[in-house]
Amino acid sequence: MSARFEPLAFAPGYRRVAGEIAARILDRTLKVGEPLPSELELAAQFGVNRSMIREALRELESADLIARRRGTKRMVVVRPAAAQVAGRLRQAFALNDVTVREVWQMLEVLEPPAAQSAAAARTPATLARIESAVAGYRGAHRQAPLAVEGVGEFFRAIAGASGNRLLPLIQEPLLQLLAAALGVLIEAVPPARERIGIAQERICAAIADGDGELARNWMAKHVRDFRRGFELCRIELDTPVPLG
Amino acid sequence: MSARFEPLAFAPGYRRVAGEIAARILDRTLKVGEPLPSELELAAQFGVNRSMIREALRELESADLIARRRGTKRMVVVRPAAAQVAGRLRQAFALNDVTVREVWQMLEVLEPPAAQSAAAARTPATLARIESAVAGYRGAHRQAPLAVEGVGEFFRAIAGASGNRLLPLIQEPLLQLLAAALGVLIEAVPPARERIGIAQERICAAIADGDGELARNWMAKHVRDFRRGFELCRIELDTPVPLG
DNA sequence: GATGGCCTTATTGTCGGACAATCATACTAT
DNA sequence: ATAGTATGATTGTCCGACAATAAGGCCATC
Numbered sequence: 001m002s003a004r005f006e007p008l009a010f011a012p013g014y015r016r017v018a019g020e021i022a023a024r025i026l027d028r029t030l031k032v033g034e035p036l037p038s039e040l041e042l043a044a045q046f047g048v049n050r051s052m053i054r055e056a057l058r059e060l061e062s063a064d065l066i067a068r069r070r071g072t073k074r075m076v077v078v079r080p081a082a083a084q085v086a087g088r089l090r091q092a093f094a095l096n097d098v099t100v101r102e103v104w105q106m107l108e109v110l111e112p113p114a115a116q117s118a119a120a121a122r123t124p125a126t127l128a129r130i131e132s133a134v135a136g137y138r139g140a141h142r143q144a145p146l147a148v149e150g151v152g153e154f155f156r157a158i159a160g161a162s163g164n165r166l167l168p169l170i171q172e173p174l175l176q177l178l179a180a181a182l183g184v185l186i187e188a189v190p191p192a193r194e195r196i197g198i199a200q201e202r203i204c205a206a207i208a209d210g211d212g213e214l215a216r217n218w219m220a221k222h223v224r225d226f227r228r229g230f231e232l233c234r235i236e237l238d239t240p241v242p243l244g
Numbered sequence: 245m246s247a248r249f250e251p252l253a254f255a256p257g258y259r260r261v262a263g264e265i266a267a268r269i270l271d272r273t274l275k276v277g278e279p280l281p282s283e284l285e286l287a288a289q290f291g292v293n294r295s296m297i298r299e300a301l302r303e304l305e306s307a308d309l310i311a312r313r314r315g316t317k318r319m320v321v322v323r324p325a326a327a328q329v330a331g332r333l334r335q336a337f338a339l340n341d342v343t344v345r346e347v348w349q350m351l352e353v354l355e356p357p358a359a360q361s362a363a364a365a366r367t368p369a370t371l372a373r374i375e376s377a378v379a380g381y382r383g384a385h386r387q388a389p390l391a392v393e394g395v396g397e398f399f400r401a402i403a404g405a406s407g408n409r410l411l412p413l414i415q416e417p418l419l420q421l422l423a424a425a426l427g428v429l430i431e432a433v434p435p436a437r438e439r440i441g442i443a444q445e446r447i448c449a450a451i452a453d454g455d456g457e458l459a460r461n462w463m464a465k466h467v468r469d470f471r472r473g474f475e476l477c478r479i480e481l482d483t484p485v486p487l488g
Numbered sequence: 489g490a491t492g493g494c495c496t497t498a499t500t501g502t503c504g505g506a507c508a509a510t511c512a513t514a515c516t517a518t
Numbered sequence: 519a520t521a522g523t524a525t526g527a528t529t530g531t532c533c534g535a536c537a538a539t540a541a542g543g544c545c546a547t548c
Contacts, residue, residue, distance in 0.1 A: 012529090012530060012531090013530075014302060014531095018306075025339075026335065026339065032339075038498075038500085039500070040498090040499075040500095048531080048532085049531060049532050049533075050532095050533095051295060051298075051530095051531070051533090052530085054299055054500090054501090055298055055299055055302045055530095056302070058258060058299045058300070058302040058303045058306070059302045059303070059305065061303065062262075062302070062303040062304075062305075062307050063306050063332065063335070064336070071540085072540070073498085073499055073500060073539075073540050073541080074499085074540085074541095079339045079340060080335070080336040080339060080340075085332075085333065088307065088329075088332060089329065089333070089413075091307070091309075091324070092324040092328075092329045092413065093410065093413070094270065095269075095270070095309075095323045095324060096323060096324075096409055096413075098409055098410055102409060103410065105408050105410075106408065106410050106414070108357075109354060110353060110354075113352075113353045117349075164349050164350065165340055165342055165346060166342055166346050166347065166349075166350050166418075167350070169333075169336065169337070169340075170414055174410075256500090256501060256502090257501075257502070258502095282529085283528075283529070284528075284529095292502080292503085293502060293503050293504070294503095294504095295501095295502070295503075296501085296502065296503085298530090299501095315511085316511075316512095317510075317511050317512080317527090317528055317529060318511090318512095318528080318529095
């Protein structure tokens with residue numbers, strides 16, 4: 001009675017086709033930017049009907065492995081970028097009823113080391129982006145939507161300067177999830193606008209000086225401050241983040 | 245000449261259909277577990293051909309918004325779980341040529357706070373899982389593949405105990421990416437097996453005691469140790485992680 | 489020589505219908 | 519209650535078709 005059998009896996013054709021093509025993309029046989037063969041040719045090569053190919057293509061398209069440049073017909077292989085991955089992740093997070101508190105906790109963990117790394121790995125280009133983000137926020141922090149965008153760009157600039165390409169990818173969905181709550185915060189707690197601006201400037205200065213320790217500390221304070229702000233404007237931390 | 249126009253966005257039918265259904269899932273009109281209408285019915289409702297519906301379904305399927313329970317016909321709405329999200333993320337990371345160093349850095353950032361949170365938020369159930377993971381590693385650390393699995397399960401147990409549902413989702417792809425390098429490490433550096441076991445026990449004990457500080461410190465040491473191990477067995481930190 | 493118009497062809501988006509395989513269900517017989 | 523059987527619904531896959539539109543070549547024009 002110990003004869004345990006694995007359920008034998010069937011796979012519909014469109015899934016196998018998608019898998020085959022995906023494998024070629026992942027092992028770089030199909031390079032990024034390269035156009036895919038036409039649907040009819042793929043159908044001929046796989047020996048199946050075009051409908052099946054199309055279903056497989058939709059699957060790959062949704063997985064961000066292929067895409068069509070605007071106004072063009074041919075599909076090309078693409079490398080999933082932060083924005084696409086973030087969208088998918090945000091969806092998953094939102095459907096799992098993630099709370100504002102959880103998102104904020106992740107930022108509390110991620111951002112201080114990010115600032116520290118940025119101070120160590122900064123380059124003229126990345127530094128310029130951070131400074132421009134700070135200036136942008138300064139110039140726009142009076143309108144809530146623009147201010148939210150500015151805060152996001154600041155964090156993106158920091159993550160980009162950290163030299164770790166995982167950070168932007170992981171951070172992006174968190175920022176998107178927090179955007180709504182941030183908007184409320186900035187709208188409802190005017191002093192927060194000023195505090196954010198000051199914190200950004202300190203962090204930016206510390207990074208420019210290459211002072212990782214200082215950048216880290218200021219960033220930690222900055223993130224903690226967001227939480228205070230949420231409490232001030234009565235955003236319930238344990239309610240699920242609103243869906244985009 | 246400042247008349248700048250937005251490119252007017254057209255969207256093929258299958259994409260709009262997928263968008264409509266996705267919206268219903270995200271706003272909870274369609275609840276998790278609920279079966280989708282049949283393809284013919286959807287086609288009738290949208291007033292389009294079944295082919296189009298099928299392409300839209302493939303898109304949603306690939307986005308992990310719908311799925312089919314094994315051996316059944318009807319599609320049901322699902323909530324994307326860690327495993328699925330992780331797979332997608334891992335793909336994105338791998339295609340972006342993320343290096344072992346970057347993955348390791350993220351763990352260095354994430355894991356110590358995770359251990360600390362776990363010490364604070366532990367419950368009998370989560371503690372039991374951690375202990376069972378430690379015991380499992382102890383029992384299996386002689387065979388490299390099992391040991392890698394054990395290390396993964398340890399980290400998963402910690403993240404699960406942290407009380408933050410984002411952590412498992414973010415951590416999972418990192419573990420998957422590191423699995424290959426870990427296998428090499430455990431195979432090539434026998435003393436590492438023992439060191440890992442000891443670190444796990446210390447961390448586990450600290451969490452059981454509710455000593456967050458201690459758990460954090462041991463975890464930091466533990467993660468740093470991995471890096472030493474990689475250097476010992478000459479895994480080049482700046483080569484891209486191998487694809488799964 | 490670059491630009492714009494025009495034609496042909498290839499390709500995609502969408503439709504309709506078809507059929508076998510198989511899942512779901514109700515019914516029957518044991 | 520269980521196993522077998524018949525029936526209908528649904529999916530997987532195929533075929534063929536056609537309109538709309540990129541792609542690419544050719545030509546006239548300036």
